[in-house]
Each structure stands twice: as C-alpha cells, then as structure tokens.
Amino acid sequence: MMDMISEMASDRLWIYTGIAGSIFGAAFLTYFKDTRAGLWCYEKFDETMDYLIHYLNWTWLQPPPDVWRKRYPHITKKIDDLEKRVKELEGRSYSGK
Numbered sequence: 001m002m003d004m005i006s007e008m009a010s011d012r013l014w015i016y017t018g019i020a021g022s023i024f025g026a027a028f029l030t031y032f033k034d035t036r037a038g039l040w041c042y043e044k045f046d047e048t049m050d051y052l053i054h055y056l057n058w059t060w061l062q063p064p065p066d067v068w069r070k071r072y073p074h075i076t077k078k079i080d081d082l083e084k085r086v087k088e089l090e091g092r093s094y095s096g097k
Contacts, residue, residue, distance in 0.1 A: 049061065
C-alpha cells in the first residue's frame with residue numbers, strides 16, 4: 001500500500017493526463033451541445049430524467065416553481081410592480097361604483 005502511494009507521488013503523469021482529459025472533455029461537450037446529435041441526446045436525457053422523477057416520485061430532483069424569480073430578478077420586479085398596479089386599479093374601480 002505504501003509502495004503504491006509513494007509511486008503515485010513520484011510519478012505525476014496521471015495528474016497531467018487527468019488535466020488534459022478534463023480540458024479535452026470540456027471542449028468536446030462545448031462543441032457537442034450545439035450539434036443535432038447533441039440536442040437529441042440532451043432531449044432524451046431530459047425525457048428520461050422526467051420519467052424517473054414522475055415514476056419514482058423523486059421530488060428532490062424537481063426544481064422549485066419560483067426558480068425563474070431568482071434567475072431573472074429585473075423581470076420579476078417588473079411583474080411584481082405591474083401586479084401591484086393592477087390590484088390598486090381594481091380596488092379603485094370597485095370602490096368607485
């Protein structure tokens with residue numbers, strides 16, 4: 001066991017091949033995601049995950065329903081302001097009758 005650890009510490013080729021493999025893998029995925037085959041694979045993966053989520057009732061994999069509010073804060077603020085204005089206008093029209 002100690003021989004294996006000392007050999008790994010002295011032989012660092014595994015570090016360089018791991019880094020190079022990670023870089024080439026990331027470059028390939030960046031290219032692949034925009035191809036037709038990549039879009040098809042991502043769609044099939046997404047369908048499979050949706051099926052597993054519903055079939056096995058995995059609620060921990062479902063995104064929260066208001067995740068778009070954190071992703072788009074400016075749009076969220078505008079929608080909230082518009083909803084507030086609509087409520088005010090509806091309140092005025094009902095009280096004005």
